[in-house]
Amino acid sequence: MSQSIDNLFGMHTGALALWQRRTEVLAGNLANADTPGYLARDVDFRAALAAAGDDARLRLSAPTPGQIDTAAQAADTLAYRVPTQPSMDGNTVDAQQEQASFAANGVHYQASLAFITAQVRMLRTAITGGQG
Structure with missing residues (x-):
């Protein structure tokens, strides 16, 4: 086997x-x-999970249609980090x-x-x- x-x-x-x-x-x-x-970036784990959810073993299920919107999230697994303190030069x-x-x-x-x-x-x- x-x-x-x-x-x-x-x-x-x-x-x-x-x-x-x-x-x-x-x-x-x-x-x-x-x-x-x-602009600081980080891996978007929701998008990565959604991409992994395309596998039949990891399918996400929703009780009602449209409850989990994975199509938009799976497009890119990188997201911009939300700054905790604004800086004068725009660096996050x-x-x-x-x-x-x-x-x-x-x-x-x-x-x-x-x-x-x-x-x-x-x-x-x-x-x-x-x-x-």
Whole structure:
């Protein structure tokens, strides 16, 4: 019986890609913290969930039609961050918030990577019969 890699590692293969993309976006925000007029962005997890909802296994259901509008949200998973404090130069990057988000994102990435690593070890043990 053959299993595809996506089924073998569950949602973690897709999650790694999402965490990597978020790392790049947050790094870009931090790099432009002093750029006048720069608008901070972040991954829109609702849009990412809606895009994942296109999979038959993760279908979203609504009791009434139109209750969950996923079509508009799935168009782009990046959204502009709402600034907590306005700045005079129009920059919406809050360096402390970005650094905290960057650190939390790293924890999520490491958790997904640890799960995949554990699955690979389990498979290696099953294949070799614990020898090696």
